[in-house]
Amino acid sequence: MTLTALLDHPTRVIALVRLAALPVFLAGERLIEHPDARSGAFRVILVLAVVYAVLAAAAAFSAPRRRPPGRVTASVDLLLLGLLTYTSGGPFSQLRYGFFMVPVAAAFLQGPRGTAIASAAALSCYLVATTTYPDARSDAIEVEITQTVYFAWLALASMLLSAVLARRQEQILALSDERGQLVARALEAEERERRRLAESLHDDAIQNLLAARQALGGADGGAEPDLALVRTGLDRTVSQLRDAIFDLHPQLLRHAGLTAALQAVAERFGTQAPEVAWEIAVDDDAAASRDETVFAITRELMTNAVRHADPTTIGVSIFPRDDGVVIRVHDDGVGIDPDRARDATVQGHIGLASCAERAEALGGRLEVASAAGAGTRVDVWLPAPD
Template identity: 30%
Template sequence: MHQEGQLSAGSLVRGWFRMLAGLTIGSVTGLLGLAAAAVDVGVVGQTEYELGRIARFDRAVHTNPLTRKGCRRYLAVRWLVGTLGAGVISMLAFWYAVAISMVTAWLFDGDWGLIKDGDRVTLELIALVAIPGALVIFVTTAGVVGVAVLDRWLATAMLGTSQQTLLRQRVAELTSTRAEVIEAIDDERRRIERDLHDGVQQRLVALGMLIGRARRAKGEEQLQELLQQAHLTASEAIDELREVATRVYPAVLDDSGLETALEVLAERSSVRVEISNELKSSPGTALETVIYFVASEAVNNAAKHADPTVVEISVWPAPGDITVMVWDDGFGGADPTGTGLSGLARRVKAVDGTFEVTSPEGGPTTIYARLPCE
């Protein structure tokens, strides 16, 4: 516990010195920003520098896209904060200099030129000045933090979005995403029901009828023919049931990982599929599932609607996210609002990802999914 307290105090001190350095630079750039705003030259670049300075020495500011007018207005006001910071820093430096001078004079018998006892600065004088001096030093020290907060607040208020607004937007986004996920789950359930009803169930009904006919067969030749048809129908039912189960969740993803799951997807596809997976390690079950279903749905859509000669699946990591791209050379025209692609968009959005479809008439079609990861 004592070590944690020391680390916390050290962090506070380092943070204060960072703010002090940031304000010192900001005191100079405030006047430069005022000059830029006055002549309306380089205001966007100067604003970007100020935002970078705040992010480096304090915390990043969430801003909207910068405009020339907004940047000019911000710089026309920001010099006041820079001047205030310069005043606080100057006052802090002055009082620290006074304190150091008094202590030095008392220790080394210096000539102070004020109230003296002979040639010595008295303890009474130091005590008399110490209390108000300490208060002023404390206020100016805290003032560094206050001006830094004001600096960040001004940038947020004039150029960006406050933390409270971001939080409200995030809550609204999560509420919407939750509703979309529930809708996507319901759509998937209805799709599974249709697959079972129109596919597997019909095969099983046909299988039952074939077995019934075989039981009533009058000759060995007719019996063998019906049994052969029943065996073929049973195999088709098993294949369709396996296909439905794979669409629900591919077991190979848990058993062997994403690489093998994508290879199995390519082997089962009716079109040629080429895979490029640059992930060196597993990003986690949740992201692997999303990556797989993006690839699977995109390949199935291409094979069903675009008549491509090849589909390319590419997966690669970047700082902070994973990108999945599925490209095909079909005749394009894919509808992002269709059942399959809109379901994919909801699935990607559920993990805070972004989804994009580019499919002009005549092709090619490119599907991008960017998934945030640690």
């Protein structure tokens, strides 16, 4: 079994820790001098603890249905630890440090409430094992009080640690759920784009080709073919196919560079939003650095601005900064309301979210500066490729 597989089963980890504790307990009882009031029973209880630890480990590595409930094993653990402590010196036993493991383990395996319950149970067990110990030494009370204070401090720290871990787990679950929604929305958007492209080719390009073929086919009956109609249909088809190819992969980016490709995107938006003025500036030092990714994110941000900002001016600038490249798209539109931005992904508007996902996947980040009625500025920083 690999370490990763072992860490996926907390009960198995606990079983191994329990087994490893037994030789440590034996060494603590043998090597450190302590009162002998109840030492005779220590060996018997230690043998019982060994048998229990072996059986518990076998159960932990067996089928889940054969494993005893966690509360049962926890109760037996505390009972045996208390008895071993009592029979090896009580308040002076080195085994008393084993109680410190209880709140720490609970912090990783349970929530703050479970950690508090486990800590209280362990402290109670320790106090019973030490206060009932028949020893007349005057410093026993001081040892017990000191141990109790340390234990209370550790229990509080463990509960805070458990709260932090629980909070992080909630955040991870929330991020996982948000990522799942984003992936689903992205797949839906991709399917819609495929459908749009297919419908566009069928309704426009194919129809133009059919019309051209029909015009040529008229010559079979002796009539003169309408070459002007054929030429118009072919020209429209070529233009539509070029647009479709640009949507799929901008060849202009490869042949003419990032600036020309972004200007081409702006020109295509001219038919949808002719009132928008575009300002595009690409620093020469930023060009050729992740050009395809930079182009994809920039086009998405440009599309987002045209569709949702209602702007009169959109500025696009790409420049180097901090050993990377910055994509900045700003507009003078209506701005982004914080509530609307939070609900955007749920409502299917995944433009900014998808750009943020792409940037974070490369070790970058996305920042939005906006206010309702005051325009929007989106900065995306991408690190330079290795």
